[in-house]
């Protein structure tokens with residue numbers, strides 16, 4: 001399916017900047033650009049400009065000059081969308097950009113929908129669905145590691161693995177079908193054993209990808225963190241200490257809702273999404289005790305629990321309740337108020353929880369480096385080992401891989417039970433389809449529509 005009209009949008013961020021770009025893509029992109037842009041060199045004709053060349057000139061709406069800037073012309077098919085693309089690099093003010101966009105639309109382009117440029121790259125076959133999704137991930141990446149992971153996916157690493165697995169499956173389905181149709185030329189003797197080895201290998205492959213999901217999700221979305229501790233232990237002070245210097249810039253991406261009770265901090269590249277239980281107390285007017293219960297409820301689903309202990313007073317029932325509930329989870333104990341006399345037995349906590357313990361003062365910030373280093377060690381040496389491995393970061397991909405796994409297991413069961421070969425094909429085809437959904441090799445337009453709806457404008 002090829003789309004024929006010409007689309008345009010502001011491709012750069014909203015706000016005042018030195019340069020802002022209007023992107024135009026489609027069959028008439030060059031014609032539209034030539035109606036609004038006049039090269040300073042009057043000899044120069046936009047229509048005859050070569051691909052990947054630029055011209056300096058003025059942007060006009062009829063006879064009204066809107067701005068001066070550069071026109072960059074890229075011809076199909078070697079462009080982001082595989083169509084003719086013109087980019088008008090103007091001054092970055094919002095009024096200027098809106099005026100230029102309005103002129104472009106008046107002269108034959110249509111306003112692009114969010115993600116429509118990337119959608120065209122997909123529909124025109126330049127990228128697959130997993131690569132298109134990685135563009136979105138790249139834009140919203142919150143740290144260097146997430147960028148690296150998205151780039152690998154954009155390069156097609158996931159696509160290539162999926163294509164490879166689908167080819168093997170299709171070959172075997174074709175073989176089974178041929179043998180059933182034409183038993184004289186294709187023999188199925190000993191085939192189930194061969195297929196068993198192939199299915200087991202495919203299953204291992206899928207499992208390996210699935211195993212990367214938790215780390216991938218953490219890289220992409222951050223570590224879901226909850227701070228627990230009895231009232232006055234210093235939870236808010238700790239959160240403020242984090243926020244003081246590390247508050248992450250969170251861009252709102254269409255389709256993703258930001259929990260208003262979550263604070264995002266970036267500690268040397270590690271993103272912590274901290275559920276602000278203090279905020280919950282304030283907004284819902286819940287009494288202190290419920291603050292602890294609520295925090296524990298969140299803790300049960302957290303990737304990381306920061307347990308704040310007031311080291312200057314003895315442990316009490318609240319602490320005991322917390323300790324019993326967080327035992328065995330991924331916890332860092334923080335012995336707070338170390339600027340005061342410490343009365344809590346550090347060893348006892350370590351033995352009881354079997355976790356790391358850090359002493360610091362949330363109000364002075366003293367000792368915080370030890371906590372930051374520990375976080376770093378914890379997540380990049382062992383528990384979250386970042387290397388050149390491909391990570392599954394997208395929940396949709398995980399879902400399809402799990403369904404692929406189920407279908408492969410059914411094939412395996414049919415082989416074990418000595419079923420007829422045509423039973424194998426049905427489940428093999430299911431696995432083939434689920435893998436296809438990851439890269440968009442499917443007739444389901446609704447799937448692509450749903451994914452591109454979540455993109456931002458101009459991409």
Ligand code: GDP
Nearest residue numbers: 231232233234235236237336337338361362363
């Ligand atoms: P929360 O109820 O657990 O959120 O505790 P807060 O962060 O509100 O802190 C309770 C009290 O302890 C406040 O008066 C803080 O100023 C104080 N506090 C927090 N951290 C420290 C610390 O490291 N040293 C000292 N001396 N006081 C602290």
